Amino acid sequence: MYIRSAFPASKIRKSLLALLIATLFNAALFIPPASYATETKVPQGGPSDPKETESFIDGFFNRADIQAKLAGAVIAVVKDDQTLLAKGYGYADAERQIPVDPDKTLFRLASLSKTFTATAVMQLAEQHKVDLDRDIGGYLNGLRIPNNTGAPLTLKQLMTHTSGFDQTEADTDEGAPQDVYPLEAFVKDNLPTVIRKPGEAFRYDNYAYDLLGYIVQNVSAKPFDEIVADHIFTPLGMTDSYLILTPDVQKRLAVPHDGAGEPLAQYATYPNNSPDGGLMSTAADMARFMRAELNGGKLGEASILSAQSIRDMQRLDVSIHPDIPGVGYGFESSFPEYANGQTVIDKAGVSSGFQAQMWLLPERKTGLFIALNSAQQARTIRSQLFKSFMDHYFPKSPIPPQETAPPISQTKDQLRRLEGFYRDLRLPMWHYDVVAQDGGLLVTDSYGTHRLKQIKELLFEDEAGRKAAFKDGGEGKLYFSYNKADSWSEKLPGPKPFSDVPDNHPYARFIYYVQQQGMLGKEDSLAFSPDQPITRAQFVGQLLKLSDIPLSPEPVSFADTAQSPYAAEIQTALALGLVNGTTGDAFEPDRPITRQEAAVILSRALLLGFGSAGAVPLEAALQGETDDWALEGVQTVVARGYYGPEVVPDATGAVDYRSKQPMLRKEAAAMFYRFP
Template sequence: MTTWVKIVHLESFKRLTNLPRAPRFLLTMVFPILLSASNLSAQRYTAMLDLSGRSAGADHPRLRPSQLEAFVDSTFAQKMRRDHIPGAVFVLVKDGQIVLEKGYGFADLEARTSVEPRRTRFRVASVSKLFTSVAVMQLVEQGKLDLDRDIDDYLGTFKIRNPYPNPITLRNLLSHSGGFDQEFRGRHAARRQDVLPLREYVRRYQPDVIFPPGKFMRYSNYGIALAGYLVERTSGEPFADYVKRHIFAPLKMAHSSFTQQGFDKADFARGYLYKDARWKPVGTRYTNVVPGGAMAATGHDIANFLLACLNGGRLGDTQVLEEKTLRQMWQRQASVHPDMPGWCLGFYERFTFGRRAVMHTGNTIGYTSVLYLLPEEHLGFFLALNANDTRFGDEFIREFHAHYFGARARPIRPVPATARHAEAVQGTYRLNLYPLHRLEKFANLQSSFEVRVEAESDGAITVRAPGQQRRYVEVGRLLYESDGGEDFVAFHTDSKGHVTHMLVEWDKPFTLERLAWYDKLPFQRLLRNGFLLFFAGSLFILPLSLRRRKRAQLSKMWKVAL
């Protein structure tokens, strides 16, 4: 299969996400047929019928507050101690109620201020993108925006430099398939007064469109910023004001904002880095990518958002989004592989022991967050840390599923004759979250995330990433499952059958590009250092050469004079 991103019809995923609560024997007979109709591998999701003898949605164990609190207390205490996390907040909602909201540790270590879920505000980083997506969909509901119309039609005199015939649409922006290169310039501001107006940011720092829109998935902060600008331009309200008026106020999210104010207040969690065996507070950073990462909120505020999401877009008597619109946002729009999680509208998919969730994570210097929804279980939770720790949330999700759903890993059924596939995928791959067409590409030589895939004699592969390694067995053509069942990786081939990319579900659905020998870090660094040495040598030799030439000219002049 050579198609990279598969755009799925909006109704096609209802077969998976809207299953009726039928008896288990009926689900067992019908479920594989539904999966086949959705063009998803039945084998990939058989775990949904392999959860300690229970079906996925029929007899969910009740989450008693005392039992839940004991589990979360124990899990957070262990992970916060191990990973040196100063403070955290956790909220969980189920069946229209807040089951648990609790703070852990300190919002400010120096002041010894405790985290309080109804008072302490955290920066939520990329979780902000969900609220931007909701704002877009509100205007889609009103007929003011169209998901499939060329965004240039909404931009007025400002246009996107798109060299491809197919237009960039809002659907592309919300599913990270707009084809934009990465753009690091202009993302941050030193002071709040230096934050650029949204129009100025998207106009001044527009990246190149390097892939045909809708063909490749490439995580794009700029794309979400552009979606936020369309909200601002279409509504006639500044973006932060629009979200406050049409989302935060109706959902009683009184302590949430996109304004990047009050970072020094007592109710704000201070971000920390753990270095040299001690915590160090991070300095305040402001972002110009406001719709993509500027939001701050309390745990309780996010709980109200979760309740609205799981109650058809309604909190109490207030409707912020229609239920059918929410369902549309949760349906897969773009996928790197038919058997791998993909991007929805704002949200992305995750499958844990067979259960499908929609979610988003956030990570910025000093802060980490996870927003997680299980729509079919009417359950959702949010956690935030005032430190950087992406494995915290990933581990918690798996442990939560194992503890409350009795999930057990299903037997891995490798496909036969896979040794040649393992040899074909062997190589070095690099995460493609860096610019390809600008000088910033060279900065990647200092912080590149590279992964080595090694073939084993039995057809399995070992994936070695910084700080970890994991063994995978092929369970479908170029689709590999880890020995422990934690995740899958897949590989993409071009029209000639050559493996070009690795597809992973680590934190988010990400793509890694396969590297030729001359693109690997050792050679690139050797090349860079050679150029730097040549340049430094030139700076040293050039003055000597000029001095020697001048002396030769003076000597010649003296000889002529004599």
């Protein structure tokens, strides 16, 4: 017997927001932070002196731009089996003026839990209780995972996010502190299907790590949290680390804050001992864990793994290309462009109101850890800290000319097979439009258009030096990875032509994009009718298809949507706060949506976390009439350029968005193509 909410709107919003912020923070293209000069002499070979290390980190947190984003934070720095620094900054509870204590204040570390889960799996492998290359079916106590591929699914593939699951997220993964949701029930309630050959493609996989915890629990015949406590926390002296939120733990947990800096209520993770994201710990404890990871699994006389198992975990060899760091067992590489030629592995974590990241430099015996009790306003602190740390302690050395191989350059015709739309495997609304040129590619995404020059076969580099690569998956499949680190993208099949949309139609690219995305699946037709209005139901249905979130199983709230093919999508949009009714219990699903209504829905989606971590309302110069309730939404959409050729700014940059006119189907296609 367990207690949890079935599909409450607040939980959906929290889970979705955490997922999308995590997705895009871990994934997105980051503009390199400004360089900050330091008067301290740069240490040779990394940090070594505790006072100098503290002075450097203090300088970072004293920067005005960091102070403006900060609620509270803890930092740990280790080197050569020594903790050089474990320090708190800001407040664990600003309202009560309780400062962060690195030894006592607990932070949610979210997906850093995965490193501990992988460690528990490797411990069982060392004991020959599991085989990393064996199909997992024998470890599931009779539970059967549907597999449409005929290929085995192994522990290695679960640990490297290459399961091939159709769903890698649960309906919701956070709830009220008192809610009870056991691991076994969670795994069974959210059972996915293997739809892609395991090992073929990378898609960040929270469910896979919950499944790993379930397997550890089954094989060990003990609750997962007890196994981690007995075999990792206790040997390493991590006396202030927990997987389950108890009343005593909650009292020590830092207060989380949302993107606007407002405090959030504390919450429990689902499942309650979540192997994918339940870890709560201190800076002092995480310093001990990093020291063990950098010392062949040992801390003093204690050993949690052999040196070989540690090396196996830290090898980031599941990658789209050998020249691009990939993922290991519970580790990844989030900011390779800031590594300055060093071997760096890391693990990041984001949950509602918390962020954390751990970086390890195994060859330098150096580790860096940060945790924050804030959300979007602190999302750049991690990347800036890492860049500043690497530039200070491990500055980049110029590569001798003789070590630089000349790039290859293929013709446009040779590269044409790479052209097309690529859809992100984890977040379908994220897409790339790839066009071949002589010697390289033009890639368009939500950040703009990037010119990639070819370096090697299937390997490219943009103007800023960020690498991109393709993988031939066989059977006509192509995968692409560029500026989104938490999953690859797959090339979509070519479009089926509409009788009323010729190739030279000004909206053709947008229209065929929505078709290739599968957004028109409920409107099977040989014609698109580009000049016809799109209905309220169709607009919401197409938007929800882009998000790929689970649809609400709740009964419809609007009486007039019961017979709509988009009833579940409308109900989900209502639960998410994307839409409102019109009058009484009506939604008017078949009424043409106005352009300002569409703008408000899309701007709400942005603020909820759809597609753009940290999105905020924007202002734009408008002409024409827009109702007051829609003004902010229209300005945001116009400022972000979510429109097609029907909108032309005047000489001053002002736009007549024609807010009160019905939105045409071709115009909605352009809006979705530009989003996020």
